[in-house]
Amino acid sequence: MLDKSTPKDTPRFNIQPWLSGTTVTVILILIQGIPYLWLRVVGVTLVVVALFLVIQKLSVERRRLLSFITIDELTRVGNYRAYQERMRLEMQRSQRKHDPLTLILIDLDRFKNYNDSLGHRLGNELLYSAGQTFQDAVRSTDGVYRLGGDEFAIVLPETDMEAARHIVKRIQLSFGCLPNRAEVTLSMGMAIYAEEPLNDFFDRVDHLLYDIKANGGNGCQFERKLC
Numbered sequence: 399m400l401d402k403s404t405p406k407d408t409p410r411f412n413i414q415p416w417l418s419g420t421t422v423t424v425i426l427i428l429i430q431g432i433p434y435l436w437l438r439v440v441g442v443t444l445v446v447v448a449l450f451l452v453i454q455k456l457s458v459e460r461r462r463l464l465s466f467i468t469i470d471e472l473t474r475v476g477n478y479r480a481y482q483e484r485m486r487l488e489m490q491r492s493q494r495k496h497d498p499l500t501l502i503l504i505d506l507d508r509f510k511n512y513n514d515s516l517g518h519r520l521g522n523e524l525l526y527s528a529g530q531t532f533q534d535a536v537r538s539t540d541g542v543y544r545l546g547g548d549e550f551a552i553v554l555p556e557t558d559m560e561a562a563r564h565i566v567k568r569i570q571l572s573f574g575c576l577p578n579r580a581e582v583t584l585s586m587g588m589a590i591y592a593e594e595p596l597n598d599f600f601d602r603v604d605h606l607l608y609d610i611k612a613n614g615g616n617g618c619q620f621e622r623k624l625c
Contacts, residue, residue, distance in 0.1 A: 470529070481541070501551065501588070503607045506585075512580055534572065563620070584618075585618075587619055
């Protein structure tokens with residue numbers, strides 16, 4: 399179910415500051431040759447201001463780049479790359495602190511039929527609505543990610559089964575109220591991390607999701623229990 403493809407046309411942010419280290423050095427040397435102290439002070443001040451502006455520009459460009467490589471362009475939630483990084487961090491934290499870590503995988507039932515009958519534009523709008531609905535249903539410390547196609551992941555750190563079940567109920571209720579979902583429902587698999595490799599953890603939850611899909615969808619399965 400997971401689409402691990404990456405965009406082929408990845409824009410590059412080529413940051414080329416107009417003020418290089420060599421330029422700064424030359425300017426400072428020239429400033430030392432100015433006979434008047436106040437002029438030297440003014441010159442150094444201008445150099446400091448220029449450096450500040452360059453650093454600020456680099457910081458903005460860095461944030462833009464990080465946003466591009468970690469945010470799904472369509473749904474505005476995290477992408478697969480961000481999911482992998484977050485899971486690695488949370489798995490390490492869970493092992494260190496012995497706190498529960500829950501993963502929910504979500505697949506939109508009958509989304510292909512929705513796309514085929516209503517068109518890709520409305521399909522994209524539904525994916526965006528779904529991503530925002532999931533984002534609104536979780537806490538600020540949780541993570542929502544689009545893994546590809548119509549499959550999403552929700553990472554719930556420091557969350558046991560009972561707390562995760564409440565979040566699932568919120569997601570189901572909120573998604574069910576979307577005016578543009580038509581006949582689309584949600585299939586979900588959910589499990590708690592058991593100090594296993596990331597791929598094994600994902601596969602375990604994905605199998606639960608497949609079980610729900612095979613039984614008609616529109617539900618959530620936690621291990622062997624329906625929720």
